[in-house]
Amino acid sequence: MNQEARDKLVEAELQGVKQIRGQLGEQGKAQCAMGVLFYALVSRGYVFTRKSWVAEYGLDKHAPACPFMDTELENRECLTLLVNEAQLVVHLNDDHELSFLDIARKFPEPIDV
Numbered sequence: 001m002n003q004e005a006r007d008k009l010v011e012a013e014l015q016g017v018k019q020i021r022g023q024l025g026e027q028g029k030a031q032c033a034m035g036v037l038f039y040a041l042v043s044r045g046y047v048f049t050r051k052s053w054v055a056e057y058g059l060d061k062h063a064p065a066c067p068f069m070d071t072e073l074e075n076r077e078c079l080t081l082l083v084n085e086a087q088l089v090v091h092l093n094d095d096h097e098l099s100f101l102d103i104a105r106k107f108p109e110p111i112d113v
Contacts, residue, residue: 001085001107005057009104012036021094033093033103034086052109059086064108068096 012019018030025031026107027039037057046053054060063085080095082088088107092098098106 001089001104002058005059006055006104006107008037008040009033009100019093019098021097032067033089035056036100037089046061054084054086059084059089061085061087066091066096067106067108071102 012031017036020030020032020035022039023032024035026035027042029041030033037059038053041053041056046056052060061084063082066080066082066088069080076097080091082091085107089103092103092107
């Protein structure tokens with residue numbers, strides 16, 4: 001996750017965007033973390049091509065481990081394995097129910113494969 005993605009999530013939290021789970025949501029209404037990032041691109045006129053839009057935020061990279069894996073941090077031990085960083089954003093939003101701010105702050109650094 002690059003700094004722009006972190007900034008967009010923090011901005012959504014500070015603006016009071018209602019956070020939902022399990023779906024992208026709608027522009028200008030309740031959204032999940034991936035919805036915040038997707039609609040930020042839409043609002044700036046991003047032209048969608050075959051290249052995945054998640055690459056704009058560096059979320060196409062190999063996923064680091066969930067920050068809750070093999071720990072009992074906040075009693076949320078996690079054994080989920082993920083393929084890319086975009087899946088980790090969805091996982092943290094939906095499965096661990098982290099706020100936009102917590103996703104931005106707790107998202108692990110990328111790993112080199």
